[in-house]
Amino acid sequence: xxxxxxxxxxxxxRDRWMLLAWSLGITLLYWSQAVSVKGLYATQxxxxxxxxxxxxxxxxxxxxxxxxxxxxxxxxxxWQATAxxxxxAGLMSMFLVVRHTRAEEESGRDEMLRASAVGxxxxxLATVLVALVANLLTGALVVLSLLTVPLEAxxxxxxxxxxxxxxxxxxxxxxxxxxxxxxxxxxxGITGAVxxxxxxxxxxxxxGSPTLTWMSPIGWYQGMHAFSGLRWxxxxxxxxxxxxxxxxxxxxxxxxxxxxxxxxxxPGPTRARAALGTPLGLAWRLQRGALIGWTLGLFLTGxxxxxxxxxxxxxxxxxxxxxxxxxxxxxxxxxxFYATAILMLALMCSGYAISQAIRPRHDEDRxxxxxxxxxxxxxxxxxxxxxxxxxxxxxxVVLAAGVGLGLGYALSTGDGxxxxxxxxxxxxxxxxxxxxxxxxxxxxxxxxxxxxxxxxGLVFAVVVMLFGQVLQIPxxxxxxxxxxxxxxxxxxxxxxxxxxVLAAIAVALTSAGIVSFxxxxxxxx
Amino acid sequence: xxxPIEIHGLVKAFGSLRALDGLDLEVEPGEVHGFLGxxxxxxxxxxxxxxxxxxxxxxxxxxLGGDPWTDAAELHRRLAYVPGDVTLWPNLTGGEVIDLxxxxxxxxxxxxxxxxxxxxxxxxxxxxxxxSKGNRQKVALVAALSSDxxxxxxxxxxxxxxxxxxxxxxxxxxxxxAQGGTVLLxxxxxxxxxxxxxxxxxxxxxxxxxxxTLTELRHLTRTTVRAETVRPVDGLARLEGVHDLVIxxxxxxxxxxxxxxxxxxxxxxxxxxxxxxxxxxxxxxxxMRHYGDVAAAPEVEVRS
Numbered sequence: 064x065x066x067x068x069x070x071x072x073x074x075x076x077r078d079r080w081m082l083l084a085w086s087l088g089i090t091l092l093y094w095s096q097a098v099s100v101k102g103l104y105a106t107q108x109x110x111x112x113x114x115x116x117x118x119x120x121x122x123x124x125x126x127x128x129x130x131x132x133x134x135x136x137x138x139x140x141x142w143q144a145t146a147x148x149x150x151x152a153g154l155m156s157m158f159l160v161v162r163h164t165r166a167e168e169e170s171g172r173d174e175m176l177r178a179s180a181v182g183x184x185x186x187x188l189a190t191v192l193v194a195l196v197a198n199l200l201t202g203a204l205v206v207l208s209l210l211t212v213p214l215e216a217x218x219x220x221x222x223x224x225x226x227x228x229x230x231x232x233x234x235x236x237x238x239x240x241x242x243x244x245x246x247x248x249x250x251x252g253i254t255g256a257v258x259x260x261x262x263x264x265x266x267x268x269x270x271g272s273p274t275l276t277w278m279s280p281i282g283w284y285q286g287m288h289a290f291s292g293l294r295w296x297x298x299x300x301x302x303x304x305x306x307x308x309x310x311x312x313x314x315x316x317x318x319x320x321x322x323x324x325x326x327x328x329x330p331g332p333t334r335a336r337a338a339l340g341t342p343l344g345l346a347w348r349l350q351r352g353a354l355i356g357w358t359l360g361l362f363l364t365g366x367x368x369x370x371x372x373x374x375x376x377x378x379x380x381x382x383x384x385x386x387x388x389x390x391x392x393x394x395x396x397x398x399x400f401y402a403t404a405i406l407m408l409a410l411m412c413s414g415y416a417i418s419q420a421i422r423p424r425h426d427e428d429r430x431x432x433x434x435x436x437x438x439x440x441x442x443x444x445x446x447x448x449x450x451x452x453x454x455x456x457x458x459x460v461v462l463a464a465g466v467g468l469g470l471g472y473a474l475s476t477g478d479g480x481x482x483x484x485x486x487x488x489x490x491x492x493x494x495x496x497x498x499x500x501x502x503x504x505x506x507x508x509x510x511x512x513x514x515x516x517x518x519x520g521l522v523f524a525v526v527v528m529l530f531g532q533v534l535q536i537p538x539x540x541x542x543x544x545x546x547x548x549x550x551x552x553x554x555x556x557x558x559x560x561x562x563x564v565l566a567a568i569a570v571a572l573t574s575a576g577i578v579s580f581x582x583x584x585x586x587x588x
Numbered sequence: 589x590x591x592p593i594e595i596h597g598l599v600k601a602f603g604s605l606r607a608l609d610g611l612d613l614e615v616e617p618g619e620v621h622g623f624l625g626x627x628x629x630x631x632x633x634x635x636x637x638x639x640x641x642x643x644x645x646x647x648x649x650x651x652l653g654g655d656p657w658t659d660a661a662e663l664h665r666r667l668a669y670v671p672g673d674v675t676l677w678p679n680l681t682g683g684e685v686i687d688l689x690x691x692x693x694x695x696x697x698x699x700x701x702x703x704x705x706x707x708x709x710x711x712x713x714x715x716x717x718x719x720s721k722g723n724r725q726k727v728a729l730v731a732a733l734s735s736d737x738x739x740x741x742x743x744x745x746x747x748x749x750x751x752x753x754x755x756x757x758x759x760x761x762x763x764x765x766a767q768g769g770t771v772l773l774x775x776x777x778x779x780x781x782x783x784x785x786x787x788x789x790x791x792x793x794x795x796x797x798x799x800x801t802l803t804e805l806r807h808l809t810r811t812t813v814r815a816e817t818v819r820p821v822d823g824l825a826r827l828e829g830v831h832d833l834v835i836x837x838x839x840x841x842x843x844x845x846x847x848x849x850x851x852x853x854x855x856x857x858x859x860x861x862x863x864x865x866x867x868x869x870x871x872x873x874x875x876m877r878h879y880g881d882v883a884a885a886p887e888v889e890v891r892s
Contacts, residue, residue: 099797141632169678169717246678246717331681339684340691430675434728437639437669438692439742441661587642 066181070189074163075553078193085125085155086201090153093222094208100139101212110134120374125266126367129276130287137214137290141222145289146262149281152226153233153258156194157251160237163190166247166541167323177321187238187316194234218289225284228301232280233258235308242315245324248352269423280304305481338442342440342448350419350449354456357415361408362467368404369471375400395554401468401485402551406528408464409492409546413521416500418455421507421514428511433587442581450504450573457500458493465489488552494565495545499564500522501572508579511586590653591616592739592770593638598647599634600794607633609794610647615772620765622785623774624875630794631774632672636744638772639669652739658872665694668732672744672774674724676716683712684728689731701734707756721748733760740764740771746780758784778871790878797878806875808844812867813852818860827852838862 075082098278105109114133118124122229124130128146132138164187167173176186186508206223210216233254261279268276276282283297315325338344375397423446426432436442472478503517527536527544541547548561593615600608608630615621625631636642638651638659654663675683686705690696705712708726719727725748732740740761746754754777761771761784775781777818781788782802788801798805810831816839817819824830824840829848834841844852849866856864 200732248679321794328715328718330711331684331715333681333683333712335687335691339680339688342692345688348680393741430671430673433636433639433641433671434669434674434689434731435692436641436660437667438689439661439665439694440692444661559774582643584643585636587636587641 064185064188066185067188069190070181070185071192074189074193075196078162079266080160082159082197082200082225085151086197086204089148089151089155089201089226090204090208092148093140093205093472094139094212096143097209097212097214100136100143102573107134116374121270122124123371123482125270128265129269131288132291136212140209140214141218141285141289141291143382145222145226145285146265146281148205148226149229149284149373150258150262152230153254153261155197155201156230156234157237157254157258159197160190160234161241161247161250161254163193163276164238164240165244165250169245169247174321182257183362184313184316187313191234191238192414195231198227198230198234198242200520201230210397215290218293220287221287221293221295225287225289225298225301228298228305229284230279231305232308235305235312239308239312239315241323242319245322245326245328249324256539285366290336320549327510332463336342336587342445343452346452350422350452350456353415353419354459356465357456357460359411359423361412361415361464364411364470365381365408365464365469365489367540368408369468369473370399370475371400372472372475373397374475398554399551400487401472402554404468405492406467406546406551408489409461409496410473410525412457412492413462413496413499413524416453416457416496417521418519419449419456419515420500420503424450424455424507424511424514427586430587432585436585442585443577446508446577446580450570453500454497454573460494460530461489462486484553488557491549491562492546492551494562494569495524497569498545498565498572501569501576505572506576508576508583510583590650592652593621593772594636594648594650595634598634598637599645600630600637600642601645607794608637611791611794612796613662613789613791613799615770616787618765618768619786620761620771620773620784622781622788623772623791623882624776624778624781624788625774625791627835629791632743633794634791635669635741635772635774637665644690654702666737667741668693668735669741670725670732670739670743670745670892672747674728676719676724677728678715678717678786680722681713682710682716682719686689686712686728686731686734687772690735693735693737695719695736697734698733701730704734704760707760709755722750722753726753729757729760738769740769740773742771742773742775744774744776746775748775754780766808778875782871789822790875792878793833802871806868807846809869809874809877810845811849811869812841812843814841814857814863814866815839815856815864816862817856818862821856821859823855823858824852827855 106115111134114130117133118130126146126364127142130142133142159224164173167176167186173186177183204223205226207217208217209222236257237250237254240250240257241247243253244250261281264279265276265282265285268274268279268282276286280301283301286294286297288294319325336344339348423432426435436445465486465488466482468489469482472485473480473482499520501518502520503514506517507514524544524546527541527547528537530545531541545565548565550556550558550561591614595611595613597614598608598611599606611630611634613623615636623631623634633642637644637649638656640656640663643657652663652666656663674680680688683705687696690701693781704710708730708821710723710726710730712727712734714723716724725745729745732742742761746757749757758780761773765771771784773781773785784801787799787801788805790794790805791797798808818838820838821835824835824842825833827848829845830852831843831845832841840856842852
């Protein structure tokens, strides 16, 4: 495989920041669980009581995994972090693999690379090695972070190694998907579906039918029983699966033509539908996938928070830390918890709003905007259509989160009357969500390369929400987060003024963004 | 009626880089105007200023009697544009893109659309990601040519097309001109320019260095003369305007400036002419003369 080594170095150089961000993020997921559990319960008795309550909550088990040794810090970390950790490592692997294989083939860069003196499979091999580096790095960082807590070395090691192994299974799946499809989006879709299926299989399995758990790589990882009778053998099926799937992918790679997928591309319509003649119709056509995905995702997340029902009181215990973190000054822990849950859901909705607000940048990057704006479509109408679409889309995503939360709560408590309360409590958060996406539009309007900076706004808001009180961030700084102003319904009574001010700011930012865009040069290659 | 394109003293600066540096360009109604220049000379930048995608730093630009920056959308209904490097949405088919662009321009001529899809042998059911470079070009060409417009802005529109399709394209442009349309054609395919263009402007480093009909431009350069004489020829070397003289026995070859053509031929006749060929300069020679030194020392690639 001539050329694998220089290609690997090239890939690692291209990915170094992305790779670091993913592995640090995943490490934080594990480490923060350990640290937060450490201070949560004042006494072991309280911890035991909470553990019993958690164990008996089916929704919790379905979300996180088999409930084992929940009255220990290690058990808590394993329970809370492994399922999401595995999913996240899978996503990281998916992005890395597809980015260097199918996406590169589509862009034509792969052709250039392969035309140089590199072996046929060098790009593919280098991609697998990048995924390996990424997963090993993530695993190693997780182990190190857990050792600082400190937790038992062998079990910590198992959590890290198992995570890397799961990541590699999904990397192999992504590699296989990249052979099947002829476009990167479809490859992301297939891999994402496999990761989702693995998560759901183990969820159903953990609740009732263990056989299903053993059909999921995430189930194998959790089957290592770290911190509760560690066993190493589940690493064997993980390694076998990764190698086998990668081998199938390699065989397919050897048989297919460059730029072709094993699955033949289907011909599409030769004429456009009537709807695809307006900028709004175009926005719908290009962005509907993201909208449907986010709406569904937020609905399900809301549903899972809601399904905790009124049990949250038992789960959280009575320590002062808990009161600070969840009750947010309210006497009622349940209401406080749900006020916080709504805030968290709203922050997730911002992910949709920001990613779609800066989407025009991709059209500008790729150059399609040039042909589009050379028609009778003015810049302001082009951008406005996308703003309208994403504002309505954001409203839909926020609504879905609220309905999911209310519905989950209603189903788990049998009390349907709270459903409208939770929906109404969620809706005002559209305003801060739109402030963040308005900021993104303004940055994009000024210059497309600034657009990504808008993610910093979301990171800031998350930090203020999670650590504002713990780190004692000054109130004036916390006030900069648009999410810091709304009344925490249902823990507090609703107030109109902050909502109206935030809405006005969102409108102002968005308008300024559109105006800036119409005044600057379109950036074309 | 004013000219469809009137550019005077156009400057476009990207930071400290002056991509256009006092460019003048006039395109008259009903003509096909060739727009030539080496890579990075500012051709695409000019077209993008005309489209209102880039804002002029200085100078005056009139397009179809309007201001391309402020009246962009209204003006665009009356023109169609084909870039040299067409990018498509990976998940829209070629047919969908043609319809989309046509509708956004304010309507599409159905009969012409069907005719063009057939003539260019385009498969409109393929997704954008599956098209080759030449086929992406065809999608943009069909979209542009099937709209009812007065002006075509074509920026190296045939890059990636095969010679058969190139011929179809040339026929389409001639049909468009026959119906009174105006075309600005930026191209590196000199045969295409020679065949299609009524007038030509050559730009270099952001300025127009030559503009006129091909005949006028030829006048400015040299004719290649080859002859066989009966007796050895004498006196050519002393003539002003004769260059690169090669005498090989009775065969003689030289290049001559247009004013010196008549005296040079007279000198040949004194030696008794056997055979004579006189070749007017090709566009390629015009081209090389105007930026031959650029080819020797390429400029820094301008991001345009």
